[in-house]
Amino acid sequence: MLAQPLEYYSQSAFERISMKAKEIETPCVIIDTATIEEHFDALTSNFPWADIYYALKANPAHEIIDLVNAKGGCFDLASIYELDKVLSHHIDPARISYGNTIKKRADIKYFYDAGIRMFATDCVSDLENIARMAPGSKVYVRILTDGTLTADWPLSRKFGCQPDMAMDLLVKAKTLGLEPYGVSFHVGSQQRDVGAWDNAVATVKVIFERLQEENDITLQMINMGGGFPANYISRANDLEVYAAEMLRFLKEDFGDTLPRIILEPGRSLVANAGVLVTEVVQVSRKSNTALYRWVYTDVGLFSGMIETLGEAIKYPLYCEADTAGTGDESEEVVIAGPTCDSADILYEDYKYCLPHSLKEGDRLFWLSTGAYTTSYSAIEFNGFPPLKAYFV
Structure with a gap:
């Protein structure tokens, strides 16, 4: 399943995020501050009878x-x-x-x-x-x-x-x-x-x-x-x-x-404002007859995607390669992170569908990742730095 970004973001918000994504290296999270403002205003207008205490741990x-x-x-x-x-x-x-x-x-x-x-x-x-x-x-x-x-x-x-x-x-x-x-x-x-x-x-x-x-x-x-x-x-x-x-x-x-x-x-205020931009590191099969390809990305369980533990949170996923106009078919894949820890598998039971032509260097965009990504990112496991964040 591939999400369409405009189902989750306004046209202007995704344009701001997309422009920033072209300038930077992966992996990183891009946060749209206007979206957070909209969410805060929605909270105060819907809950005028409550005091809002932002749970800082979210971001x-x-x-x-x-x-x-x-x-x-x-x-x-x-x-x-x-x-x-x-x-x-x-x-x-x-x-x-x-x-x-x-x-x-x-x-x-x-x-x-x-x-x-x-x-x-x-x-x-x-x-x-x-x-x-x-x-x-x-x-x-x-x-x-x-x-x-x-x-x-x-x-x-x-x-x-x-x-x-x-x-x-x-x-x-x-x-x-x-x-x-x-x-x-x-x-x-x-x-x-x-x-x-x-x-x-x-x-x-x-x-x-x-x-x-x-x-x-x-x-x-x-x-x-x-x-x-x-x-x-x-x-x-x-x-x-x-x-x-x-x-x-x-x-x-x-x-x-x-x-x-x-x-x-916490989550409801900042999650929808973020897009985690990642790059495909490798695509492989475990055998000549394996049913599923493994897609390895430059972000994993220990670099911001800890809430995929047990496949608890399933983020909407957008792939630029899917919009190339080639008519390329998609197939179910296993998605894993880059570290040398066998637990660093994001989704194996739940299968995302990605284009058959997906290759090293293609970018994947995980939507609604403004919460519990940078704050959970490990420091120097396998030498990888903490997940970077940019604000637009």
Whole structure:
């Protein structure tokens, strides 16, 4: 399957990307900033009842930080290194949250000393560290949710705790001198089932009610995480549908007076703005009778395409050779990266169709690759440099 770029990008956006692609060596990601602006505006117009905290891990480029900052957005961070980068843009610490539940005691203090006063947690030891290193701060507890069947990149198991433990932690937070502020959850990245938010909101409602009734604790915030989709091969509902349904879920449980709502978009903000430009390094067969050719490109699992692990994310693919007007037939292929690691195979079970005439030096364009490509790219595995990024 080959995508047509204009199904995913406006004519002007793809022209900007195409012009830049002619000037540069592969592999690289080209990011269209106008597309990110459009996506940010869509978020704020569809979710006027929520505060937008950009999940920096999706793409930590300075250009994107500037854009989000100029739009009045906030930032969800996961490390002191991300904090240093964001603070270098003179962003108000009040617009930053420390959303990682796994953190060193020294890093909590680093955030606190920088002026950050909102921290995520999901266990007793971390909560006690926050109380010790960030006294008086607001804390919100992340609960476990189950979106594994409908999210392309699930985020359960490692993060969050059961609701009963979440209530215990919020009660303990008060005794430790912290402010029990709210509850967070994440239903999974690239979540295609809008209903996944419904169950999570219902669970949060129970936590709010029980803490109020049994402990006289009034929670003020729900962090609904990210999970909104990008345009990959498996399409999802439009953002408008997510917004309308999520608001309905909230009003069913909380009425017209909602607590503070935080959203943490990452993929949905930046993914569609990027095109990963790659070059074919080699085309071969494993035997004279092999059914499938192997296509090796100059980008692989360790140089920006880690989300192809388990073939979880299937990016739209565009090949210039397919538009040469030769009437060349396409055939299913296996696609792999350039490193000497046998795990560096992008797609073997899922078969993309590429032209039979495809050869060394031809370019492939992976669409919707603005998120989790440069930020996942390894440094010097087999000597390959990190994935370069250009902005237009």
